[in-house]
Amino acid sequence: MPRSEYERRLVERLHTTRRWENEPVAEGVTVKDLDAEEIRITLDNAIRLGRLEPTDRRDLQSILRGLELIRDGRLLNAAVALYGKSDRLKTIYPQMSLRLARFRGKDRLADFADNRQYWGHAFALLRRAESFLMDHVPIAGRIIPGKMIREDKPWYPPRATREALANAFCHRDYVIPGGAVAVAVYDDHLEVTNPGVFHFGITPESLSKPHESGPWNPIIASVFYRAGVIERWGSGTLNIVDWCAENGNPEPTWKEEAGSVFVIFAPAKLEGTPQVTGEVGREVTGEVTGEVVGQVTGEVIQLLRILSVPKTRAELQRTLELKGQANFRDRYLRPALDKELIKMEIPDKPRSSKQKYRLTEKGRQFLAEQAEYPQ
Numbered sequence: 001m002p003r004s005e006y007e008r009r010l011v012e013r014l015h016t017t018r019r020w021e022n023e024p025v026a027e028g029v030t031v032k033d034l035d036a037e038e039i040r041i042t043l044d045n046a047i048r049l050g051r052l053e054p055t056d057r058r059d060l061q062s063i064l065r066g067l068e069l070i071r072d073g074r075l076l077n078a079a080v081a082l083y084g085k086s087d088r089l090k091t092i093y094p095q096m097s098l099r100l101a102r103f104r105g106k107d108r109l110a111d112f113a114d115n116r117q118y119w120g121h122a123f124a125l126l127r128r129a130e131s132f133l134m135d136h137v138p139i140a141g142r143i144i145p146g147k148m149i150r151e152d153k154p155w156y157p158p159r160a161t162r163e164a165l166a167n168a169f170c171h172r173d174y175v176i177p178g179g180a181v182a183v184a185v186y187d188d189h190l191e192v193t194n195p196g197v198f199h200f201g202i203t204p205e206s207l208s209k210p211h212e213s214g215p216w217n218p219i220i221a222s223v224f225y226r227a228g229v230i231e232r233w234g235s236g237t238l239n240i241v242d243w244c245a246e247n248g249n250p251e252p253t254w255k256e257e258a259g260s261v262f263v264i265f266a267p268a269k270l271e272g273t274p275q276v277t278g279e280v281g282r283e284v285t286g287e288v289t290g291e292v293v294g295q296v297t298g299e300v301i302q303l304l305r306i307l308s309v310p311k312t313r314a315e316l317q318r319t320l321e322l323k324g325q326a327n328f329r330d331r332y333l334r335p336a337l338d339k340e341l342i343k344m345e346i347p348d349k350p351r352s353s354k355q356k357y358r359l360t361e362k363g364r365q366f367l368a369e370q371a372e373y374p375q
Contacts, residue, residue: 014201020174022071022218026092029075031060035085037065037094037319038123041362044308046226049352052349067223067351081174084121097180098125106188117180122169122220124321126229127302129165129183133158134298136185139368141292155267156190157247160240164252166229166264167236168194170221171261204254207237258319296339303332303342304363310345310356341366 006272011019024317046052052066061354064070080093102114118128137155137291145154168181172194179195197203199216217316224230240263241251248268255262306319313325313333322328336342341363345356359367 032085033086036311042227047226051226095179099180099182102136102185131298156265157243160243164192170215192263207254251319255292297330299337
């Protein structure tokens with residue numbers, strides 16, 4: 001038996017009792033190192049979705065115990081992967097990172113059009129990746145005879161790419177110190193990658209058929225489920241296939257290579273409309289651009305997604321990890337207000353110290369249509 005296969009079987013045998021996510025955190029790491037606002041957002045979403053029982057206990061210790069992120073009075077590594085925020089964690093948990101790239105070509109030998117790297121917890125990194133895709137995935141459009149409205153179709157369906165990203169955080173191998181979830185956008189395809197290998201008999205071919213789910217990080221997957229990020233175990237890859245078919249994309253493919261798992265998307269084909277080539281973000285034909293659907297930017301969508309409950313400006317900036325008020329106002333707050341996707345709770349006193357912002361019905365409908373927010 002090859003050594004790699006022996007090691008794979010050994011870690012699978014130990015998986016139920018001993019794995020990275022259910023080990024205690026490093027010495028000195030406490031609840032103070034976690035993102036309190038994100039933890040409470042998870043609780044609110046889980047209760048709203050009926051995935052946690054309503055509770056009056058909103059202290060962080062109680063919430064984390066309810067999410068099974070504390071055992072024997074000790075925080076688990078899964079809590080850090082999901083909510084770790086303090087800067088001192090970067091040297092202890094360097095693997096909590098995300099790499100994003102847009103290549104000017106069809107492979108990694110091409111130059112970068114955009115190249116970013118972020119460190120943070122899984123929820124924050126998921127939002128970063130979604131925003132990046134909103135910036136770089138073009139929208140194909142065509143005029144339908146007999147209709148006044150142009151039909152717009154994204155090259156890659158947002159629900160499918162979001163599910164692929166969520167799966168990457170649930171299944172990735174956190175033991176690898178230099179590992180990172182990665183998104184690469186090329187001229188002719190898109191890849192989502194996570195460090196690790198297939199386990200429990202799963203093969204690339206089986207993922208497009210009904211199969212048993214065995215998330216490598218079941219605690220992290222459980223919290224994603226309760227928060228509404230994923231629907232249920234075992235259906236994620238099938239949903240990806242269905243959403244690609246609905247959008248006109250070929251069936252995605254999965255592969256395992258060099259210690260990483262890849263999901264590869266091919267762009268949708270819109271009959272009668274030339275495919276985009278070259279740098280995404282510029283107009284290639286009269287009907288194909290790199291703009292987001294409805295002219296709503298990725299920054300605004302990030303803002304909408306964290307407004308499960310009304311929040312002050314300071315709370316919004318803290319959740320989005322933004323320090324500059326001008327940047328937040330000009331790129332996030334003002335565009336959302338101008339499009340009437342959010343509103344002030346005290347509109348006659350816009351500068352009130354008690355001012356909070358909430359979603360409008362238009363904002364809720366937009367999020368529901370874009371499948372960016374759990375219903």
